[in-house]
Amino acid sequence: MKILAVELSAFQGSAALSGPDDFSLQEVWDQERGRHEGVFSRLSALLSQAGWGWGDVDCFAAGRGPGIYSGLRTALTCAQTLALPGEKSVYCVSSGAVLARGASREMNASRVAVVGDARRSLLWYGVFDFSLSETDSPAEWQMVKSSELCARLPAGVPVVSSDWERLEPNLAAQGLDGLNWIRGNRYPRARDLAALVRLRMEQGLPSEKPVPVYMHPPVLIAPRFPPA
Amino acid sequence: MIVLGIETSCDETAVALVENGLKIHAHSVYTQIAAHRPYGGVVPEIACRSHVEILPGLIRDTVADSGLAWDRIDAVAVTYGPGLASSLLVGVAAGKALALRLEKPLIAVNHLRAHIYSLFMGREDLSPKQVYPLLILLVSGGHTCLVRADSLNECHLLGQTLDDAAGEALDKGASVLGLGYPGGPAIEKAAWDGDPGFVRFPRGLRHGAQSSLAGSLERDLCFSFSGLKTSLRYYVHDHPDVVAGENLKNVAASYQAAVIDALVERLERALARHDVKAVACVGGVARNQVLRDKLTELAEARKLPLLAAMPEFCTDNAAMVAGLAGAPGYPAAAAGMDLDVEPNLAL
Structure with a gap:
């Protein structure tokens, strides 16, 4: 099974190829501004570096967030469209699950919390529990005021974020310094995404729905003409 | 020359396959009117979310409707402006991905010029x-x-x-x-x-x-x-x-x-x-x-x-996009994979 994975949920994007015999190739880039439009030229370069043709790829994978909407939309549209000719498979996984799995291994912890900025003075978070399964641990994403985050998280649980450099000082300035942060921005990587997809597929687990994890409804005002 | 066109500049998701600028092999438009009606106008975030969900399937179904094999497509054309940035982004991402996958040129189309070209769509008698x-x-x-x-x-x-x-x-x-x-x-x-x-x-x-x-x-x-x-x-x-x-x-x-x-x-x-x-x-x-x-x-x-x-081609559609890109005499230059959307693109 040859997998091409795209992960664009954060300011650092990545694309990776994952093949048999533990073959993997990844490129990572910073995208402080813009919409990760550079991912496309990087995909061609990765393929030629691996000596693969497009027809060799069996599965196109994408991270579905939570994260930057434009990046998620680009990743999901990219994976699904690339898969059309030849009717290849598409597999989508929460980017938070990829991040949490990596953090769980790094900290040797069975439970990990993933936190991000939901704007509008809110944070989003999800708690992953890997004690029963390394691959099937979907978190329920929740939103919370920053002042309430500590109370919502299990005591002492490691907390990981791709936005640590901004969130940690902001929370500390509010006196919220009781979190067990994994220090530094940590980004979900396409290589880890491909590995998780491979494990889930081997276990017969279905893909998540290929739409971004949206933390807000599309409209916050009441409709002017509500349906009868 | 057969061009697959993609249009997502506002609240219509559209795909078409057009040969030599005029012959329409298939064209599909998914309209989001019902989703926007409660708000009395187009809500950009609703439009964009819908494009993400609808577009890949619409491309698949439109190609199937055309009866053409993927390798018959000579180029992929996509609207890159003007329009709603978040909506344009989805179409441009799909256009790039398809052009890459098929190893065919990507043609960036101005939405306003495509509308002007819509005069000729469905009118093979009009040169x-x-x-x-x-x-x-x-x-x-x-x-x-x-x-x-x-x-x-x-x-x-x-x-x-x-x-x-x-x-x-x-x-x-x-x-x-x-x-x-x-x-x-x-x-x-x-x-x-x-x-x-x-x-x-x-x-x-x-x-x-x-x-x-x-x-x-x-x-x-x-x-x-x-x-x-x-x-x-x-x-x-x-x-x-x-x-x-x-x-x-x-x-x-x-x-x-x-x-x-x-x-x-x-x-x-x-x-x-x-x-x-x-x-x-x-x-x-x-x-x-x-x-x-x-x-x-x-x-x-x-x-x-x-x-x-023609009324069918007055509202946003992809036939006009694919048509213009493949029209004889139109200087359709291949765009790079760094193409970005231009919400305020001028005529």
């Missing part, structure tokens, strides 16, 4: 060579402008709206009158046997004085509908019974007449200044029968043929 120079009224929910086209690739902007588009003015007017969305068809239906002279709403920018907003354009070929909307709002405020009363049809007809008069007046003025072979109307508002009748009268008076896009 672009016959009609130039041409004066075009492009009128839709997002755009209102007057264009002189000297060839497929030589378009000159003569006038444009300085605030709202005509279609947007109709949407807002329909909302004020409680007629629902989309406003153009709703007002047209409500105004069916109404008196267009019942209320004299303003026509806006009737005089030729200079205006910094018009820039280098002739001000009296530009449009303004914001004052008209305000005028309707004040009228309804002063006559609250009109929305539910028998005069609703008269107010709707008067408002519609103000929008259409403003469009036709500018076109007539432009015709007096430009020597052309034909006059044309494209865009979603071009489906309005009252506008079509007025334009027919104007064209007949000027002894010019009136070319109007």
Whole structure:
């Protein structure tokens, strides 16, 4: 099974190829501004570096967030469209699950919390529990005021974020310094995404729905003409 | 040359396969009207979310409908502006991915120029060579402008709206009158046997004085509908019974007449200044029968043929995108994979 994975949920994007015999190739880039439009030229370069043709790829994978909407939309549209000719498979996984799995291994912890900025003075978070399964641990994403985050998280649980450099000082300035942060921005990587997809597929687990994890409804005002 | 076209600049998700600019193998449009109707207008975030969900499947189904194999596609064309940034992004991402996957050129298409080309869609009897120079009224929910086209690739902007588009003015007017969305068809239906002279709403920018907003354009070929909307709002405020009363049809007809008069007046003025072979109307508002009748009268008076896009191709569609990209004589240059969306792209 040859997998091409795209992960664009954060300011650092990545694309990776994952093949048999533990073959993997990844490129990572910073995208402080813009919409990760550079991912496309990087995909061609990765393929030629691996000596693969497009027809060799069996599965196109994408991270579905939570994260930057434009990046998620680009990743999901990219994976699904690339898969059309030849009717290849598409597999989508929460980017938070990829991040949490990596953090769980790094900290040797069975439970990990993933936190991000939901704007509008809110944070989003999800708690992953890997004690029963390394691959099937979907978190329920929740939103919370920053002042309430500590109370919502299990005591002492490691907390990981791709936005640590901004969130940690902001929370500390509010006196919220009781979190067990994994220090530094940590980004979900396409290589880890491909590995998780491979494990889930081997276990017969279905893909998540290929739409971004949206933390807000599309409209916050009441409709002017509500349906009868 | 067979081009697969993608259009997602606003609230329609559309895909088409067109050969040599005119022969349509398949075209599909998924409209989001039902999703936007409760809000009385297009909500960009709803539009974008819908494109993400719908577009890949629509590409698959449209190619299947065409009966063509993927390897018959010679190029992929996509609208990259003007339009809603988040919506354009989805189409451009899909276009790039497909062009990469098929190893075919990606062609970036200007939405406004595609609308102008919609004149020829479904009209294999009409050759672009016959009609130039041409004066075009492009009128839709997002755009209102007057264009002189000297060839497929030589378009000159003569006038444009300085605030709202005509279609947007109709949407807002329909909302004020409680007629629902989309406003153009709703007002047209409500105004069916109404008196267009019942209320004299303003026509806006009737005089030729200079205006910094018009820039280098002739001000009296530009449009303004914001004052008209305000005028309707004040009228309804002063006559609250009109929305539910028998005069609703008269107010709707008067408002519609103000929008259409403003469009036709500018076109007539432009015709007096430009020597052309034909006059044309494209865009979603071009489906309005009252506008079509007025334009027919104007064209007949000027002894010019009136070319109007077929109703099916007036609203946003991908046939016009694929058609323009593959039209013989159109300099469709291949775009790079670094192509970005341009929400404010000019004509």
